[in-house]
Amino acid sequence: MTRGLDDGSVDLGDVARRIAEMAAGPEQVEAYVARRRETAVRVYDGAVESLTSATSTGIGVRVVRDGRQGFASTGSLSAGGEAGAHAIGSALAAVLDAARTNAAFASPDDNGGIAEPDGVAPADLALWRDETVATPVADKIALAVDLDRRLRDADSRVRQVPSSDYGDVASEVAIATSAGIRAATRRTSCHLSASVLVGTGAETQSGTGFAVGRAPGDLDAEEAAQDALDRALRLLGARKGTSGEVTVVFDPRVTAVVLSVIAGALAGDVAVKGRSMFTGRLGESVAAGHVTLVDDPTDARAFSAASVDAEGMACRRNVLVDAGVLRGFVHDSRSGRMAGTGSSGSAVRGGYATTPGAGCRALVLRPATRGTGRGDGAPPGTGGIAGTGGSGRDEILAIVGEGLYVQSVTGVHSGANPVSGDFSVAAEGVRIAGGGFAEPVREVTIASTLQRMLASVLAIGSDIDWLPGIAAGQTVAIEGMRMSGR
């Protein structure tokens, strides 16, 4: 890569535009240029274990010719490392040529091609904070040291704090296409996270906690420390649960994980290929009547909020499930053409080295409670959908009465299948008795199908917490899951 790009002295939008303008004849060209600055601090026992700081830049180029798509990327813009406009120019030409060559081997696709501008204006979101880049490294280190210290001093049962991390990323992206798209976005994010081991006697339990924000000043170390500690201490004395059918209450972090799996089935490119449990079910009931699922990347509070998608289209609010009925999928330009709806501004990509696909960025459940009158804590006067305000963990535990509070799940990548809907994950948490926490439970699995889980949602909390990722965290209760343990 040339020093120019690293220094930020070369305008990313200019680089993207230069590539897009190299399009020859009827060929379509899309250039995605990204620059990323990162700081990562790991603290152990009060001292810095590692400190990483670096900037990287990369380019991904998509070429579509006669409906055939080719792609090439590079993170090394100048083979010899010499600076200068000439070197950049030849590097850009080389990556474009590679994409053209690759295109020749792909199958023609009537629906293929880059995004067509649709006139929707991008929302103006404040996702960048100069402070994230400007804060001295010493101050960032101090945040992680503070977190480590808080955890070590918090409780006599703390045995170890294996790592306390601070990390931030400042990223800038420019997209330009031969169809006339010129988009530029930038964002900052940072986090504090730690894991803690607590124990008594021969037993050890662990917990992780984190805080996220757009700038270091947003981060609350106490919140991260308390979260890690609560989760670990709560599990002390945990035993394997008994097998049987249970109502589960998902911790907000667990809900975010489950919603992310459901998001996979709501991706238009997956759905149009018949590879989603929701394929062919538009207009049908796919969830309980009080379940409404919205993907709204223009909500600036969402961690993955964005004004522009990975193809340069304006992001927008998409209602995917409305009152239990499947109303739509999220589409990139190709799946939108296949579905006949057009792009929903939902193209996502893993970085400059991958091509776009369709995906959610900010999936959230609208708060609601099913008015069954179940349990002492059911809100009064609920016939059908209850009021949307005020229900957090305590209220939902009260509604449920007896069940399992699931604090964390593992094995999701192997145990949750967005095609068949099969769902089986390892869980740990706390038994719910009398509408509150009873004894901790570990080494159990909870299983069902995603279809059945959506139909069996009992309550959706209004305690929305925008966790890192593509879905919101909120407390949710689901009836009739199979718990397997002793």
Place this chain on the structure above:
Amino acid sequence: MIAADVVERVLHEALRRGGDLAEVFAEDRRSTAATLDDGRVEEVASSEERGAGIRVLCGETTGFAYTADLSERGLVEAARTASAVARGRTASVQEAPPGGSRPTPGAVRLPPEEVPTADKVALLRQADDAARASNASVVQVSASYGDARRRILVARSDGVFAEDDQVRTRLSVTCVAAGDSGMQTGFESVARTAGFEVFDERTAGDVAGQAARRAVAKLAARPAPSGMLPVILAAGSGGILFHEACGHGLEADHIVKDASVYAHKLGELVASPLVTLVDDGTMPGEWGASAIDDEGWPAQRNVLIERGVLTDYMWDLVRARREGRAPGGNGRRQSYRDLPMVRMTNTFITAGEGEPDDIIASTPYGVYVAKLGGGQVNTATGDFVFGTVEAYLVENGRVTEPLRDANLVGNGPEILRRVDAVAGDFATSPGTCGKDGQNVPVGCGQPTLRISGVTVGGTAGGEGAP
């Protein structure tokens, strides 16, 4: 990749402000990928990544910076950034031995860069045709081909100067089968540290046929049982269990922080005497093989558990220095943009002496796993989970009906003690291991073996007994 005199000047710069050790890790990675979906070659992609990561070790602290600019100016700037943490005494830069260390990379008969792209794309077509031809209920096929050539150079102020040239080639196929019971998926892959000759040994059609068979078999599958049951793992089907259940807990970074259930247990019986666990980066062709690790240390064979007794942990440079011992060839990193850490290479249980069929015949009721999916472990508690992607019920000593996918959960140390039968066969399978956000290729392996009790997380009611 970088001239020796440039490396020396960069190392000097890295240690200018102090520090015990400096390292330059340079990487040049070129890869090709092609995907087929729904009968169409959707995409052919190529990528190039080239850069260097520079580390400065000062006491217990590591400073790290990376750059894609391999010019002397770019490297020196990264060295200065990495050295920001350094202070105090400065170590000297020792001259590398003449010619450095150039371990023999694995033999590659057909370098992928010399294979025409059309031949790579043809593999995807073969896979698609074979899967669809194998069974009418196969409704979707996706196939993915990838190859990568990764050249690395490790140069350090303590005189280490080593290079490696790693070539990896893979093909994976996912099939969706549709039937009255809904849709089911089947997956199969071949992945070797080798060139295009991989497909002489295993054809694309064979890989696809296996994926199709798995998806179709599950159409007739019944829900998996729930509860604690004996589980038999077919040879090569479930090395991931041992990777998760004990491998991660034996990584020295967890050990030195006392954050593993296996800390302070060297010399103790931690597993059934039938269990010998080895991590071996030298196995030719295996997915986790290389000539050197990403810290320049030669790959080696490390016996971790021998006949049930814990004999050693896995070590990288930082953790080994701290303990005053030699590294073990387990320092790996995803790319020049990442710090190395303790990682597994090819991890496996060695073969025993029994017959696989005898193990099944002596199991009245349980689950026979023909293929496991991914897994995950909490190294502090040893609790793990992994998913089945092809499993059958065992009834009265016979493998009977196919089961729908389910997760298995257990605790590493407990599972190791419950291994009660190990056969004389052996097979491996490739995987991708993620740790702290970094993915590296690994191999897993085991003979056919039985664990007397694992919690099976199916949806069907009823405890163990039929």
